[in-house]
Amino acid sequence: MTFIRNLTRCALVCSAMAAAGPALAQADASQLSDEQMAEARQFVVDNALYITMHEAGHMLISELGLPVLGKEEDAVDNLASVIMLESDTDEFDQAIMDAAGGWFLMQNGQDITDSDLMDEHSLNDQRAYTIVCMATGAAPDYFAEFADEIEFPAERRDRCADEYQQAADSWEAVLADAELGEGQTPTRFDISYDPPSPENEAWAGLLREAQVLETVANLVSTYVKLDDGIRMVATNCGEENAFWSPEDRQLTFCYEFAGLYAAEIVNYFAEGGQG
Numbered sequence: 001m002t003f004i005r006n007l008t009r010c011a012l013v014c015s016a017m018a019a020a021g022p023a024l025a026q027a028d029a030s031q032l033s034d035e036q037m038a039e040a041r042q043f044v045v046d047n048a049l050y051i052t053m054h055e056a057g058h059m060l061i062s063e064l065g066l067p068v069l070g071k072e073e074d075a076v077d078n079l080a081s082v083i084m085l086e087s088d089t090d091e092f093d094q095a096i097m098d099a100a101g102g103w104f105l106m107q108n109g110q111d112i113t114d115s116d117l118m119d120e121h122s123l124n125d126q127r128a129y130t131i132v133c134m135a136t137g138a139a140p141d142y143f144a145e146f147a148d149e150i151e152f153p154a155e156r157r158d159r160c161a162d163e164y165q166q167a168a169d170s171w172e173a174v175l176a177d178a179e180l181g182e183g184q185t186p187t188r189f190d191i192s193y194d195p196p197s198p199e200n201e202a203w204a205g206l207l208r209e210a211q212v213l214e215t216v217a218n219l220v221s222t223y224v225k226l227d228d229g230i231r232m233v234a235t236n237c238g239e240e241n242a243f244w245s246p247e248d249r250q251l252t253f254c255y256e257f258a259g260l261y262a263a264e265i266v267n268y269f270a271e272g273g274q275g
């Protein structure tokens with residue numbers, strides 16, 4: 001494999017989001033109704049699913065030595081959308097909408113900095129709209145109400161049908177050689193949830209109960225066969241992040257990242273946002 005990097009850090013947190021760290025301390029979750037709390041928990045799980053799937057895209061590229069034309073970050077965002085939309089379940093359809101919602105809550109808005117523009121990731125606002133485009137491209141009727149709510153224009157939706165198909169076909173083509181064969185044993189992943197530090201306990205429990213890592217591992221292994229032994233770890237990192245490390249063959253999801261989403265959604269509801 002020609003492109004081994006020490007660490008494919010997926011610095012999903014950009015400067016616009018950095019200030020959100022202490023937000024949870026200020027956010028008062030006790031103001032939320034039971035229904036809002038349930039939605040907030042689902043929102044955190046769904047965004048963790050999407051981000052873990054995004055990291056699994058980096059994993060596939062490095063494990064299989066796949067070609068990447070264009071920005072890898074955009075490519076693996078699209079893979080996450082395609083693989084979740086193609087599984088066509090209510091759970092993943094909701095997760096897709098929550099993932100778009102996650103980027104909308106962290107949108108750059110008017111505060112786009114040079115460092116945002118220099119970043120390897122597209123702007124959070126663009127990442128949100130690309131997810132919406134993939135969703136409406138895959139299932140225009142099903143996601144019509146969702147697209148209406150965010151005023152996603154009809155003429156843009158029409159073009160998204162082709163863009164979705166192109167993304168789905170492209171990923172299918174590059175993964176074809178690694179497709180799980182009939183009778184073949186699915187890939188064995190080594191999954192663990194490290195003991196959380198006290199401040200991460202709430203999110204750690206949520207991710208473990210929802211089996212976020214297991215869900216992504218199952219989804220990936222349904223489609224492709226990889227060498228066994230890849231580790232997927234949820235842990236305390238001291239930063240809000242997630243990353244794939246090719247050398248260690250390890251996908252890491254930081255508990256703090258789930259905490260950031262929890263802070264964002266609790267604040268959103270506390271400020272009168274609608275679910």
Ligand SMILES: [Zn+2]
Pocket residue numbers: 009010011054055058073076
């Ligand atoms: Zn990434």
